[in-house]
Amino acid sequence: MADTATPFVGIGTVAARLGVTPGAVRGWERLGLIPLAARVEAGTMRRRVWTAQELTEMETTLAERRAARASKAATAAT
Numbered sequence: 001m002a003d004t005a006t007p008f009v010g011i012g013t014v015a016a017r018l019g020v021t022p023g024a025v026r027g028w029e030r031l032g033l034i035p036l037a038a039r040v041e042a043g044t045m046r047r048r049v050w051t052a053q054e055l056t057e058m059e060t061t062l063a064e065r066r067a068a069r070a071s072k073a074a075t076a077a078t
Contacts, residue, residue, distance in 0.1 A: 008049040011037070017055060018062055034058050 015022045028034045029048070035058075037048035050058075 007052045008038070008040070009052060009055050011048045014050060014055055014058065017059060034061075 009017075011022045011025050015025050018025070025034070026048075029037060035050065035054050037050050039046040040049050041047075
């Protein structure tokens with residue numbers, strides 16, 4: 001059986017895919033709006049990483065929130 005590694009993505013990739021800053025991603029993590037990142041050692045630093053599946057779920061959730069907010073704004077404008 002082949003050893004398959006789970007692909008991980010860093011905070012820069014998450015931020016770019018979600019269209020926000022890394023600071024926003026950190027804030028959402030702190031508020032519990034996105035899953036807590038795993039931490040991996042990278043030299044003397046610890047980096048935040050998420051699985052590709054978690055990123056996909058974050059994209060879906062963010063799209064739903066944005067759609068709900070746009071719908072609410074359109075309803076309020078009428």
